[in-house]
Amino acid sequence: MNIRAERSIPTLLLFVLLAGCGGDNKPAAATGGGPGAAMPPPEVEVITVSTGNATLTQDLPGRLQAYRTAQVRARVEGVIEKRLFQEGSDVKSGEPLFKIDARTYKAAAESAKAELAIARQTVERYKPLLEVKAVSQQEFDLANAKTKQAEAALIRAEEDLENASVPAAISGRIGRAQVTEGAFVGKGEATLLATIEQLDPIYANFTQSGADLLRLRQAVKAGKLKQTASARVELVLEDGGVYPHAGKIFFTDMAVDPGTGAVSLRAEFPNPQRELLPGMFVRIRFPEADAENVIRIPQRAVQGGAQGQFVMVVGADGKVTPQPVKTSAMAGADFIIAEGLKGGEQIIVNGLQKAARPGTVVKAVPFGQPAPASTPATKP
Numbered sequence: 001m002n003i004r005a006e007r008s009i010p011t012l013l014l015f016v017l018l019a020g021c022g023g024d025n026k027p028a029a030a031t032g033g034g035p036g037a038a039m040p041p042p043e044v045e046v047i048t049v050s051t052g053n054a055t056l057t058q059d060l061p062g063r064l065q066a067y068r069t070a071q072v073r074a075r076v077e078g079v080i081e082k083r084l085f086q087e088g089s090d091v092k093s094g095e096p097l098f099k100i101d102a103r104t105y106k107a108a109a110e111s112a113k114a115e116l117a118i119a120r121q122t123v124e125r126y127k128p129l130l131e132v133k134a135v136s137q138q139e140f141d142l143a144n145a146k147t148k149q150a151e152a153a154l155i156r157a158e159e160d161l162e163n164a165s166v167p168a169a170i171s172g173r174i175g176r177a178q179v180t181e182g183a184f185v186g187k188g189e190a191t192l193l194a195t196i197e198q199l200d201p202i203y204a205n206f207t208q209s210g211a212d213l214l215r216l217r218q219a220v221k222a223g224k225l226k227q228t229a230s231a232r233v234e235l236v237l238e239d240g241g242v243y244p245h246a247g248k249i250f251f252t253d254m255a256v257d258p259g260t261g262a263v264s265l266r267a268e269f270p271n272p273q274r275e276l277l278p279g280m281f282v283r284i285r286f287p288e289a290d291a292e293n294v295i296r297i298p299q300r301a302v303q304g305g306a307q308g309q310f311v312m313v314v315g316a317d318g319k320v321t322p323q324p325v326k327t328s329a330m331a332g333a334d335f336i337i338a339e340g341l342k343g344g345e346q347i348i349v350n351g352l353q354k355a356a357r358p359g360t361v362v363k364a365v366p367f368g369q370p371a372p373a374s375t376p377a378t379k380p
Contacts (some may be wrong), residue, residue: 003198003231004116007244009110013295017301018159021338022229028222031085031103033236040363041318041361041362041363042103042312042351042354042355042360042362042363043351043354043362043363044348044350044351044352044354044363044364044365045348045349045350045351045365045366045367045368046314046346046347046348046349046354046364046365046366046367047297047298047301047346047347047349047367048344048345048346049292049297049337049341049342049343049344049345049347050295050344051105051293051294051295051297051343052293052294053290053292053293053294054290054291054294054296054331054336055287055288055289055290055331055332056241056287056288056289056290056329056330056336057286057287057288057330057331057332058208058212058286058288058329058330059236059283059284059285059330060206060207060208060283060284060286060363061206061281061282061283061284062204062205062206062267062281062282062283062284063204063205063206063279063280063282064197064202064203064204064265064276064277064278064282065201065202065203065204065205065278066168066172066197066199066202066266066278067197067198067199067200067201067203068172068197068198069167069195069196069197069198070169070172070195070197071192071194071195072097072166072168072169072174072192072193072194072196072368073096073190073191073192073193073337074098074100074166074185074186074193075163075166075186075190076100076160076163076164076186076188076189076342077184077185077186077188078100078102078104078184078185078186079100079101079182079183079185080098080099080100080102080179080180080181080182080183080184080185081099081100081101081181082098082099082181083097083098083172083177083180083181084097084098084099085097085194087172087174087175087176087177087243088174088175088176088240089173089174089239090172090173090174091168091171091172091173091174092168092169092171093167093168093198094167094168095167095168096165096166096167096168097166097167097168097174097193097194097363098165098166098179098193099129099164099165099166100163100165100166100185100186102161102164103162104116104368105157105160105161105164106173106269108157108259109154109157109158109161110298111155111157112150112153112154112157112158115153115154116148116150116151116153116154118150119143119146119147119149119150120147120150122143122146122147123143123144123147125141126139126140126143141276143316148157154171163323165188166193169196170196170197171196171198172196172197172198172199173196173197173198173199173274174194174196174326175194175195175197175319176194177192177193177194178193178194179191180194181202181364186287187240191294196226196280196370198275199271199276199277200204200270200271200272200275201268201269201270201271202268202269202271202273202276202278203250203266203267203268203269204235204247204266204267204268204269204282204284205264205266206264206265206266206284207257207260207262207263208246208262208263208265209261209262209263209264210256210261210262210279211261213263216377230241230346232246232247232248232287232327233246233247233248233249233267233284233285233286233287234246234247234280234284234285234286234332235247235267235269235282235283235284235285236281236283236284236285236346237278237282238281242285243269243275243282245269245270245271245272245278247267247268247269248267249265249266249267249272249286250267250268251264251265251266252264252265252266253265264301265284267284267286269337285332286327291329291331291336294331294336294337294338295336295337295343296334296335296336297311297334297335297337297341297347297349298331298333298334298349298367299335299337300349300350301324301335301348301349302327302335303352305354307324308324308326309324309325309327309340310322310323310324310325310340311323311325311340311347311348312347312352312355313345313346313347313348313361314346314347314348314364317361318362318363319359319360319361319362320348320355320358320359320361320362321358321359322356323340323341323345323347323359324340325337325339325340325341326338326339326340346364348362348364349367350367353366
């Protein structure tokens with residue numbers, strides 16, 4: 001037998017065996033697991049546009065201010081012996097904050113008490129003498145006058161002694177001490193010792209353009225908008241979050257500032273946790289008017305480009321197309337749509353990066369719908 005033919009027989013048998021073992025397997029393309037398998041369409045979150053009523057709001061920059069501020073000053077002169085508070089802590093009205101050396105004022109008070117006692121004794125001694133004409137009426141009246149002077153001097157001395165212990169004028173949070181122990185204060189002036197600020201509630205000062213205010217009033221007068229009955233205002237923090245406690249408009253200036261053309265406003269917010277601090281820059285969101293039969297959509301759904309604003313609409317066939325829109329105002333964190341949408345459209349809110357190109361086929365799911373829970377694997 002030919003040696004080459006003998007070597008080919010085992011090879012042929014090997015191919016036959018392999019073909020028999022894999023004969024029941026289907027092609028990889030048929031299973032859908034091969035590289036040629038079609039990818040599922042990307043999933044995006046959409047909302048269905050509809051009309052309704054909305055309260056138009058405006059966000060204006062503002063700055064926080066303490067509800068009340070009190071400067072702690074020395075009312076008498078002397079050397080600071082001790083500071084009785086911790087800087088940055090909360091203090092109560094009447095609580096002692098500083099102790100000034102009071103030895104001189106104690107001595108003055110004791111001297112005033114002695115002078116008053118002598119004056120009163122003189123008056124008591126003159127009373128029977130006046131009846132027998134041993135002293136004149138003029139001498140008796142002079143003794144009474146000296147008694148009143150001694151009483152006034154005692155009141156002044158006791159007040160000075162009391163002021164040697166410097167109290168808190170209001171309840172609030174006290175800042176940094178302006179003096180240290182050993183400092184001489186009150187010489188010719190009421191030396192500033194510290195400052196107390198009441199932080200609950202807290203003010204937010206802001207301004208509104210006089211032109212915007214006039215435009216709004218004209219729209220209400222024309223019947224396009226309705227005057228809102230809500231006085232509730234919101235505080236938007238620097239990170240974009242909304243402060244959990246609502247506030248109220250506390251003060252509105254009755255005149256337009258000729259220098260800025262704006263009207264000054266003030267809102268009051270509760271601050272129980274002392275999270276808000278004076279001097280912080282914030283945005284105040286307040287209601288302007290009520291609008292009927294308007295379309296509002298989340299701000300994140302509106303994109304901007306060279307041709308203006310637009311939204312991405314998902315059609316009945318699942319394809320994405322851009323739709324130009326125009327916005328007119330804000331309702332909280334949402335845009336009010338003036339042109340471009342009629343209602344019933346499905347617009348993308350989340351997942352815009354997955355449908356960046358027009359014509360992309362996507363799978364639309366309702367906005368805010370929780371993701372389906374993963375099914376645990378079962379053992380065979």
